[in-house]
Structure formats: structure tokens, C-alpha cells
Amino acid sequence: MPTFYNFAAQVDEWAVKHPDKRAVWELDEQGQEQILTYEELRRFSNRIANGLGSIGIERGDRVLVLVSRGTTAYGLYLALLKLGAVIMPGSEMLRQKDIEYRVNHAKAKAVIGFDGVLAEVDPIRGQCASLKHFVTIGESKEGWISLDHLLQHQDEEFECAQTRSDELAFLSYTSGTTGGPKGVMHVHGWPFAHLAVAAKQWLDVREEDTVWATAGPGWAKWIWSPFVSTLGMGATAFVYKGRFGAETYLNLLQKYPISVLCATPTEYRLMAKVSDLESYQLQALRSACSAGEPLNREVIDTFRRVFQLTVRDGYGQTENTLIVGTFVGMEPKPGSMGRPSPVARIAIVDEEGMEVQTGQVGDIAIDRNMVALFKGYLDDPERTAKAFRGEWYITGDQGRMDEDGYIWFEGRSDDIIISGGYTIGPFEVEDALVKHPAVAECAAVASPDPERGNIVKAFVILKKGVTPSDELIAQLQEHVKTLTAPYKYPRKIEFVEELPKTTSGKIRRIELRQMERDRLRS
Numbered sequence: 001m002p003t004f005y006n007f008a009a010q011v012d013e014w015a016v017k018h019p020d021k022r023a024v025w026e027l028d029e030q031g032q033e034q035i036l037t038y039e040e041l042r043r044f045s046n047r048i049a050n051g052l053g054s055i056g057i058e059r060g061d062r063v064l065v066l067v068s069r070g071t072t073a074y075g076l077y078l079a080l081l082k083l084g085a086v087i088m089p090g091s092e093m094l095r096q097k098d099i100e101y102r103v104n105h106a107k108a109k110a111v112i113g114f115d116g117v118l119a120e121v122d123p124i125r126g127q128c129a130s131l132k133h134f135v136t137i138g139e140s141k142e143g144w145i146s147l148d149h150l151l152q153h154q155d156e157e158f159e160c161a162q163t164r165s166d167e168l169a170f171l172s173y174t175s176g177t178t179g180g181p182k183g184v185m186h187v188h189g190w191p192f193a194h195l196a197v198a199a200k201q202w203l204d205v206r207e208e209d210t211v212w213a214t215a216g217p218g219w220a221k222w223i224w225s226p227f228v229s230t231l232g233m234g235a236t237a238f239v240y241k242g243r244f245g246a247e248t249y250l251n252l253l254q255k256y257p258i259s260v261l262c263a264t265p266t267e268y269r270l271m272a273k274v275s276d277l278e279s280y281q282l283q284a285l286r287s288a289c290s291a292g293e294p295l296n297r298e299v300i301d302t303f304r305r306v307f308q309l310t311v312r313d314g315y316g317q318t319e320n321t322l323i324v325g326t327f328v329g330m331e332p333k334p335g336s337m338g339r340p341s342p343v344a345r346i347a348i349v350d351e352e353g354m355e356v357q358t359g360q361v362g363d364i365a366i367d368r369n370m371v372a373l374f375k376g377y378l379d380d381p382e383r384t385a386k387a388f389r390g391e392w393y394i395t396g397d398q399g400r401m402d403e404d405g406y407i408w409f410e411g412r413s414d415d416i417i418i419s420g421g422y423t424i425g426p427f428e429v430e431d432a433l434v435k436h437p438a439v440a441e442c443a444a445v446a447s448p449d450p451e452r453g454n455i456v457k458a459f460v461i462l463k464k465g466v467t468p469s470d471e472l473i474a475q476l477q478e479h480v481k482t483l484t485a486p487y488k489y490p491r492k493i494e495f496v497e498e499l500p501k502t503t504s505g506k507i508r509r510i511e512l513r514q515m516e517r518d519r520l521r522s
Helices: 008-018 036-056 071-083 096-106 115-127 147-151 189-202 220-231 246-255 265-272 297-307 381-386 428-434 469-481 509-521
Strands: 022-027 033-037 064-067 086-089 111-113 134-136 170-176 183-186 210-213 236-240 262-263 287-290 311-316 320-326 348-350 361-365 392-401 409-411 415-420 422-424 437-450 454-460 490-495
Touching: 008 022, 008 036, 008 064, 008 071, 008 189, 022 071, 022 428, 022 490, 033 036, 033 086, 033 348, 036 071, 036 147, 064 071, 064 320, 071 096, 086 096, 086 220, 086 409, 111 115, 111 361, 115 134, 134 147, 170 220, 170 297, 183 428, 189 311, 189 320, 210 220, 220 236, 246 265, 265 297, 297 311, 348 392, 415 437, 422 428, 428 437, 428 454, 428 469, 437 509, 469 490
Parallel strands: 022 236, 064 086, 064 111, 086 170, 111 134, 210 236, 210 262, 262 287, 287 311, 454 490
Antiparallel strands: 022 033, 170 183, 311 320, 348 361, 361 392, 392 409, 415 422, 437 454
16 A cells, blocks of 8 residues: 555546546436546546635545536546545435434535535534535525536646545445444545455456446445446446436446446346346446345346356445455355455454354454455444454454355344345434324334345334324335435334333344244245
């Protein structure tokens, strides 16, 4: 790891090497394209850096970025890295409560958002004392300055900050089982470490590739694949701005020269179910990867049979990088997560931090000295300390390792819900539900689902005098969507008279999860 490193400077080097090559290739639902070459992206990000600098955004400032897929996201992330500011990725689906928490927890100085998020930010301004700058991707409005306005007459040259490899660069928030989301701290050296294995040995990105990674800005996975793994290798990032549709995705893969695909298991599962799958010709596609949740064997077998393509599973977290996967040239064991990264020491450990025997279930753990491991949770030494057990970082997932070194996922060791690639904390769902006047108490757990892997299910105790009904279920679902990001809402709600609890009164979600699994088997 070099002493000084800035990923944006590395991308600018590609602009010198092949200035006219496509860097970002954007396509909307109407078929309209917008293309930025590497040189155009370099100049675009420089203008943004100069514009943001002109209003007072400086090195070390924390900036919440709430934007959708497209060329602007790439320009913004590169510009903020060039300034030496700290990027706080945020989903465009975040609501007032989510935004207020992140801003206040991180003491963010600025928020950059698209038109749709302005109505979520404006009502909380008075509760966010640290916020000084409000930038919109759309037209200027009261209290907001448009990015287009900022870019007027800005110089296309900018001297990139010489950031230290151990200097904070990304502050991503991830759900916890209790309390608010945790601020995961990653430094400027993280992309350098990520490129070494994830980009080259898992995604298998090459300079000549067109890479379609379907994750949206706001998620650590967007930084992983569409941003770092693609631009860092000098390849072309393909961006589709439309909604997911299995046939739509297959048509795009057939029409455009996409050679590398990185999608969620849910997206692969739905594509694999298309009735006329054999009619599609994906001639350019040579590398396909999946991450976010376990990939089932049926999908792997289907893509092998129809397209002679092995979908390689991968596992990592917001707190680290790709740590387990089916790497290039490795024979997959369908259903397994793959083998540990060649640059990481991974083990299955017990409650004492001791490695368990082959085939025994335990906690999936990472050597705490791994270069790409996070630097802790922001201002939260207690939760940071709980993440470690002796020499190991404990991922929170459980698994077993077979005699060939392949790791098999067994489930979460805590109550986190992973649905369709989204990580959801039960506390966030429950906190929203109990704010409804009909709800006395509730618990949210993962419920197995054939398409999303799991969905959020809520067990709800109603207040006296409230009658259960389908109408009330719909009302509660909409209530949650209003208070927190829509992807967190409970797709199933069951009204109950009581919840299983410990002698100290804590809800035993593990019993509810097991009940859901038993129902699936029966």
C-alpha cells in the first residue's frame, strides 16, 4: 500500500492513456444514450470539484450524496475524492428520518441530491445544525443551488488532493440489529486493495471490457463494482437507468457489447425463469458475478446450460471487500460461497475465537489485519469493539468450511435481514411500525422467499380494540414506506397475541425466524 493514494488520480491516468475511450455509457428507458469518454469524465469531475470548492466544501468535509444512476454520479464521486472530502453514499430511497440520522451522526456539511429527495431534506433542516450547503442535480430552488449553476465558468483543470492512504474517504451506513445504522469508515487506500482481487480475480475486468454492474449509488456495492472495479481497470461502465425487468435485462445483454455482468441473485433468479430464455444470444458476455446474498444452484445450472456461462458467487460486506468467492479459473461448488480471497485470512471460529474443525458451523471471521478491512464504526467504540473477537473481525454470518476450503453459508448469527440484496435492520422496521397508532408491539424477521431469498415479515400485536384486517395490513405497509426507505417495508404481516421473549423481556427473533423456516419446509 502506497503512503499516498487517491483513486480519482488513478482514473485520470486512464484519461491520459486512452482519452477518447468510453468511460461511462448511460442508457435510459427510452433508449437515449449519454456517453462520457475518459477525458470528458476527467474534465467533468474537475469542473464539479472546482464548483463544490467555490461554495466552501473542503478536504475532510463529510458530504451526503443522494443521487441516482448515471454519468453525474461518477462525476460527483470523483470530484469529491479529488477535493479530499468524505463521501457518504445514500440511497435515493432514504426518507426524512434516515437522512436526519446520517447527517447528525456524521456531522455532514453538505448534501447533494436529485429533485426527488429535496422534499425529504427540507423539513429536517432545522434539526441538522452541521448542514451548510444544499446542492441539487435539478434546477435551483429556494435554499438549493443547482449543480449546473455551479459548473458555469468553472475551470476544467483541478489539482487532485494528495490524500494519505489511511485518510478517511468513504463513510457508508449499514443497518444494525439495535440502534441506528452504523457509519462504516473506509480510507483512500481501500480502492487500491479492492482492485487487487475483486476487480481482477473475481469480476475479471479487463481494459477492453464493457461492464454492467446493476447496483445503484448509495450502496457499498456501487463503489465495489460499477465505480472502482470498472474505472480502476480502465474499462467502460454501462449504466441502465430504467427499472428492472427480466426480459429487459436479457434484451440489453443481447443488444449491447456487455462482456462483464455483476447483478444480484434476485435479478439472476428472475432472468433464469424467463420462459424463452434459450432464444437470447448473449454473445459478448464472458464473465458473470453475483453478490448480495447466496446464489442458488438452479440459477448457476441454468446459465451454464443455456449460455455456457458460470455465474460466480461472491461474498463481502460494507465493512470489508470481497473476502470469499468463486474466483476466475476456480471450479464452483454450486450452493457454496466459494473459497477465501487469496489475500485474506478467513476462518470459521467459535465463541472463543478458536478455529473450528472442518465441516463444523461457526462464525465467518477475517484476520483483523486485512488491509481492506474497515477502520471502525464512526464515533461508536462499543459497537466497533463488539465486531472483533481476539485476532478476528466477526462478520455476523455463520458458515462451515469443507475439506476443499469452500465455505457454505448457514445464516446470520444476528437478526439482520438480507432481502433482494438489501441489508435491513429489524429495529428500523419495528421503530416505524410502533409509531402507528394501531400497533402495541412488533418484531421483524427474515422470511424465506423463492425470488428475493428472504423478505421482511412483521409479527404485530395490536392495541386493544383494534381489529386485524387486510386493509390494516396495507395501511401498516404504507406507513413504513413513508417513514423509512421503501425497500424496508414488511411484505408480510401476521397479527399475533404475544411474542416469544427471554426472561429479561427481550424478543427472541430467532424463534420467529425458525418458525418461518419450518413453515416453508411443511
